[in-house]
Amino acid sequence: MSEPPGAAVSVTEAPPPTDVPSVPPAPQRVLPLRRPGRWIATAVVLVVAAQFVHGLATNPFYQWDRFGYWFLRPTVLDGLLITLEVTAYSAVLGLLGGILLALARLSKSPVLRAVSWTYVWALRSIPLIVVLLFLYNFSALYKTLSVGVPFGPAFFSFDESRLATDMAIAVIGLSLNEAAYAAEVVRGGILSVDQGQHEAAAALGLPKSYQFRRIVFPQALRSITPNYVNQLIGLVKSTSLVFYVSLLDLFGTVQSMGATYPGDIVPLLLVATVWYLTLTSAVSVVQFYVERYYARGATRSLPPTPLQKLRAGLTDLRARIRREAAV
Amino acid sequence: MTAAAVEVHGVHKWYGPHRVLDGVDLTVRPGEVTVILGPSGSGKSTLLRVVNHLEKPEIGHVSVNGELIGVRRQGGRLKELSERAILAQRGRIGFVFQNFNLFPHLTVLDNVAAAPVATGKLGKAAAQELARELLGRVGLGDKTGAYPRQLSGGQQQRVAIARALALRPGVILFDEPTSALDPELVGEVLAVIKDLATSGTTLVIVTHEIGFAREIADRVVFLDGGRVVEQGPPSEVLDRPRHERTRDFLSKVL
Secondary structure (H helix, E strand, O other), rough: OOOOOOOHHHHHHHOOOOOOOOOOOOOOOOOOOOOHHHHHHHHHHHHHHHHHHHHHHHOOOHHHHHHHHHHHHHHHHHHHHHHHHHHHHHHHHHHHHHHHHHHHHHOOOOOHHHHHHHHHHHHHOOHHHHHHHHHHHHHHHOOEEEOOOOOOOEEEEHHHHOOOOOHHHHHHHHHHHHHHHHHHHHHHHHHHHOOOHHHHHOOOOOOOOHHHHHHHHHHHHHHHHHHHHHHHHHHHHHOOOOOOOOOOOOHHHHHHHHHHHHHHHHHHHHHHHHHHHHHHHHHHHHHHHHHHHHHOOOOOHHHHOOHHHHHHHHHHHHHHHHHHHHH | OOOOEEEEEEEEEEEEEEEEEEEEEEOOOOEEEEEOOOOOOHHHHHHHHHHHOOOOOOOEEEEOOOOOEEEEOOEEEEEEEOOOHHHHHOOOOOEEEEOOOOOOOOOHHHHHHHHHHHHOOOOOHHHHHHHHHHHHOOOOOOOOOOOOOHHOOOHHHHHHHHHHHOOOEEEEEEEOOOOOOOOOHHHHHHHHHHHHOOOOOOOOOOOOHHHHHHHHEEEEEEEEEEEEEEEEEHHHOOOOOOEEEEHHHHHHHO
């Protein structure tokens, strides 16, 4: 310790503090800052929202009684089933196709890379409706579809027009389109996995397929899930295009019923809206739990479920009220 | 004549135009602990990664326990092996990374048990039993159900060592195993490595821990500019280095 000479002297010469109490006060509670602006903004938003809901409920334009009539009608439910079927098949086939395309794109073979790139480029460029109508008119281009050696003899063949039911056309068209987008989602997910994981798997001598299935892909799924769900929600709505290949999905049903009962067009559109909202919400709930599952190990503790969050919120609130009461 | 545990013969390695290894020769006898020292960029890590063929040498070859790694001799020439064959060879060489590289989505137990199951060496139950035993050996018998990110760096590296041991490798390579650790955690990892060294496992260790090298190494190899500058027992290389370059390096790190 080297103090400048005279330092101790100057301290003793400083005037004694006058306004500091000799006994330290008890620790005081810090009062939170009041935020009047936030309260005003909240009130404005609530009023606007209430007005909107009131209008929705009372405006005769929406014809809620007709909405009630149509909502669970068998024709509408049949359409909903078609929408669900087309979505489910296309989502699974699209994802599988996307995984294959992503693997091809990431492979060491320049031919596979080029084919994958070209496919994604083409299918992302062509509007879905064009793809669907193309397939719809396909039977005019190729009369029969055969399975066998390329350019060689066919093992068996079947008549295109029999195979090409409207459902198949819709699923194939949507899957082709979906695969192109899914390929990029999957590729992004695989690239997001740390290089060290590939190296560790290789250093342990894990077989190549095991490396992908058990090490790389499960980790990639963490970033694939939110992006693919985004894709999936787009897909649910894209299915409304299958109406143009004469498949009566939810939108198709609503559209044709609206043509038959022109007075009910608005409630019918509301029926479609509410069903699409329900489907999207269901997908979002599934997404939450899938993401939570793949977060194992990525975070120190799993994110809470909404129920757990609610319970924690209530506990917090109770503790706060008790604290306030104590003060 | 017993085969060398690791034999590196005239290895050259380029990254683009940059030459990382410039004709390295190295022999490690079975049961021996070899420590590789050298300034950063001297090719230490690359040399280690060439031994288990994570990096392919352009010239030269490596053999481990008498088996050529990554290549086979055919008609007097060296030909690259299939990926499957290389993966099988890696199962006989343990590798411990600087950044642990544990699989974050698997529990500690599954991290250790994965490789014996995936390579078909053990059934699932037997692999888990082995994993439990190895985790006990590195002092983590109570952490089997944890995920790697819930552990400290030192604990993660000990899991990584157990994972490498699960394949019962003839040789274990350590690439700066303590460089990513807080100083207070270095000791626990070095203790595990020391335990392996005294049990007669062949170890090749790249490290900057000179004191540790002096304590456990049978031989110290000093690498600079992709060449072996000098090698010998620690009492010679660390205490009476013959080369100017070695003296210079040691004066900076000691």
